[in-house]
Amino acid sequence: MAVDTAPVAGNAAPPQARAPRRQFTLPGGSVISTFLVLFLVIASFSVEGFASTRNAGFLLLDVVAVALIALPLTLIVVTGEIDLSVASVVGLSSAVMGKLWFAGLSLQTIIPLCLVLGAVLGAVNGLLVTRLGLPSLAVTIGTLALYRGLAFVVLGDQAVADFPREWTRWAIGSIGGTGIPNAVLPLLVLIAVTAVLLHATPIGRSLYAMGNSEDAARFSGIDVGRTKLWLFVAAGVVSALGGVFWTLRYGSARADNASGLELQVIAAILLGGVSIFGGSGGLLGVLAGALLLASVRNALQLVNVPSDVLNIVTGVLLIVAVVAPQVAAGVRTRTRARPR
C-alpha cells in the first residue's frame, strides 16, 4: 500500500491534475445509474409489456455479450488505450468453433482452443502496442479488419448450425423460469473478479495511474508495457468466450457474427462515465451504461419506433454522455474561479 502511494506523494503535479477528474467521475457512475433506475421505472409504467419476466429475460440476454466484453475493455480504456478488434475476435472465435465442430471435435476441446486462440489474438494486439509502441487505435483498427477477414477465410459465407440442443438451450434458457438468463451467473462471477481487480487492488490503481500519466506511472515503478500486454490478452480471451456464447445463443457459427458489437461495447463504456482518454471511470457505471442502452432500445422497440430512429436516439445519448462531463467540468471550473 505504502509503496503505491509514495510515488504519487513524491510527484506534485499528477495529484492536482487528477483531483478534479476524480471528483467528477465517481458521480459519473452514479449519474448513469440514477438515469438507469429512472428510465426503468418510467418505462415500466408507460411501456406496455416492458415490465415482465419474459421481457427482462430478452433484455438481459441481449446485454450479456456487451457486458462481458465491456469488462476487459473498460480496464483497457482506463489505461488510456482502446481495443476495437473485440467484435472481430468474437467472429473469428465463432468461425473457428464452427469449423472445429464440423470437423468432429468435442465442444469440451473446442472451447478451450477458442480461448487460447483469443489469448493469441489479444497478445498480437498487445505486442504491437507495447513492444512496437504503436497507437492502440491504429493497431486494433487493423486487427479489426484482419481478424474478421480471417474469420471469413475459416468459414467463408457458410454457417455451422448443428450444435447440440442442450448447449444452445442453456445459452438462451433462464434460471428456473425467473427470466434471468443462465449466462448471467458466470457473467456475475467475472464482473465480481473485474470489479475487485479494478477497484480494490494495487493493479487497479496502477491502471488509473497509467491512464492519468503514463510517464508518472512508469516513474513510480509500474511496468506499463507488461500490464497493458496482459490486458489485451485478457480482452482477447474474454472476447473469444463471447464468441462461444454468441455461437451457442444463436445456434449458428458464422464469420460475420457480432459485427459492429465493438461500437455497442464502447458506447456502454463511454455512457458509463469512463473517460476515453483514460484515468477515470468505474465498472458500475459501465454496467449501468450497457443496461441503459439495451433498455432504451428494448422499450423503443416495444412502442414500435423504427430502427433508424433507434440508432439516432442511441447516437444522441452517446454524444450527450460524452459532452455532458465536459460541460459540467467547464461549469465547475468557472464557478470555482468566480469567487476569487
Added chain:
Amino acid sequence: MTSFLTARRLQGVITGSAVAALVLTTAACGGTTRESEAAAPASGGGSEASASADPDAAIPEGLAIAFLPKQLNNPYFAVADGGGEKAAGELKAEYSEVGPSEASASSQVSYINTLTQQGADVIVTSANDPNAICSALDQARAGGAKVVTFDSDTDPECRDVFINQATPDGIAETQIDLMAEQIGGAGKVAILSATANATNQNAWIELMKTYAAEKYPEMEIVTTVYGDDEDEKSFQETQGLLQSTPDLKGIISPTTVGISAAARYLSGSEYKGKVALTGLGTPNQMREFVKDGTVTAFALWDPADLGYLAAYAGAALSAGQITGAEGETFEAGELGEYTIGADGEIVLGDPTEFTADNVDEFDF
C-alpha cells in the same frame, strides 16, 4: 520492484481464470462431438399435425400481422411488405413492419422477441440466417404466434409455412420459353450468370439446359460466363461474349445485376435489337431498355405478390384454416387458391413476365 509485482499479479489473475475456465469446460462432461450428437435420436420436432385444420374457419378481424424483413430500407422488401399491407387491409388486420437497419440475424432476434412480447398473431419474416432466429421463433410460436417465412426460409422446424417465390423449374422454363419466343426456337445462346458458385443460379442453369435440349433441340446453349454480380464485370463479359461468338442469337442472364449490365452494353452497341436478351430483372432497372427496344421481355416474381400471399397464409394459419400440413388449401384473396406442398412450402407460381405493355405498372 512493485512493477514486477503488479504485472505479475495481473498475469496471475488472468492465467488463473483462464485455467479455471479450461478446467470447468473440460470437466463439464465426457465430450460432446458432432458424431455423438448425430448418434443420439433426434429430439423435438415440429408441431405439425398437432391440431387439425378447419377449412371453413372465419378469419377474425384485427389480427396483428407483423412483417420482419431482412432489413428495412431495402427496395425489394419494401415492395414485398407493401403487398402484405394490402392483404392486411383486405383482411381488416393490424399491419406493422419492423426490422433492423442492417441485415443481421442477431438484430432480427431482438425484433422477434419484441413481437413475442407484444403478442403478435402472425410474424412474416425473411431470415438472415436459417438457424440463428430459430430459438426466438420457437418462443414466439410458444406464445401463440404463427410464423410465415418468405424469400429466405429458416429451418422448416422453426416456422409454420414458407412462401417460395418460384420453383427452380418454373424459373428455368420461363427464361428458356422467353428466349425461344424471341429467337424462333433456334440458334446459339449464351448464359451470363452471377458467380461460378452461386447455388441458385447453378441449379437454374442446369435445369435450363435440360429443358432447352428437350423442348427446343435447335437451340444451343454454347457457354456460361460469370459476371460475379458486379456491374462492370458483367458489362465486360457481355462484350466478350459478342466478340467470341459472332453468330450469337441471344443471352440469358438469370441475375438482376447481369441482365441490366448486359442491357446497357447492348443498347449502346451495334447488336441492339439483333441479339436477344432475357432473364431475371427488376422493372425499374430494365424499363429504359424495354422502351428503347434492346429487350423485348424479361421475368421476375412480383415481390408484392409474395408479401400478399404471405399475409394471407399467416391469417389462414391464425384462423385455423390450415396448420401447415401438406395438401391443405386456402384462399389468398385476388391470387386465388393455394395448396401447401411438402415441408410446409407454398409456391407463389411462375415468374411474372414483363414487356413494354406492362412494365410501367410495376415499381420495384
